[in-house]
Amino acid sequence: MNLNFYTFAKNVVKIVLLPFYRAKAIGIENIPKEGGVLICSNHINNLDPPIVGIASKRDIHFMAKEELFQIPILKGILPKVHAFPVKRGLSDREALRKGLAVLKEEQVLGLFPEGTRSKDGLLGEGLAGAGFFALRSKAAVLPCAIIGPYKMFRPVKIVFGxxxxxxRIREEKVSADDATKAIMTEIQTLINNHK
Structure with missing residues (x-):
């Protein structure tokens, strides 16, 4: 049921969004075809999750703020498209366990390390959660840059690095914060190279 619904939802999103936002995916060949993958992206718009989702050939399990699961329509749809809730501003152990389980099951976990949308479009500071997942799993860690603006009939680029x-970073026994900084540096490089 979930797999079919995910595919259905992905097709609906393509039909609804692509005529208005000329989404262009770059680097999709960088997404490993199998194994656990942690995709970490900047966050500039509420449409980022579906835009990244339709750009990827593999299903993505996104962490989403808990408040979205209180909205009547969304609380039924979000779990069917593999989203799961996270309490913002807290160390949400259940969300951390769920995220690690996704990676251990060799699936794709999607994160926005900033934890919230950027108000000015610039890359903000990343939270330690991204580094936690990168260090505690054996997943491939993939930086992703969304380059807007989201304006009608203007291109939006989704760049997978x-x-x-x-x-190497895991062997250096760095902190989760430092691991996140390494990820954010790669995201910023993608933004700089594809503006």
Whole structure:
């Protein structure tokens, strides 16, 4: 049921969004075809999750703010498109466990490390959660940049970078904060190179 609904929802999103926002995916060949993958992207618009979702050939399990699951229509749809809630501003152990389980099951976890949308479009500081997942799993860590603006009939680029060499970073026993900084640096590089 979920797989069919995810595919159905993805097709609906394409039909609804693509005529208005000329989404262009770059680097989709960088997404590993199998194994756990952690996709970390900047966050500039509420449409970021569906835009990244339709750009990826693999299903993505997104962490979404808990408040969205209180909205009547969304609380029924979000779990069917593999989204799961996270309490913002807190160390949400259940969300951390769920995210690690997704990666352990060799699926794709999508995160917006900033934790909230950027007000000015610039990349903000990342939270430690992204580094936590990168260090605690064996997943490929993939930076992603969304380059807008989201304006009618204007292109939006979704750029998937090459996986970051996290084996080396894991061996250095760095903190989750430092691991997140390494991810954010790669996202910023993608933004700079594809503006």
């Amino acid at each position: 090459k996986p970051i060499d996290f084996e």
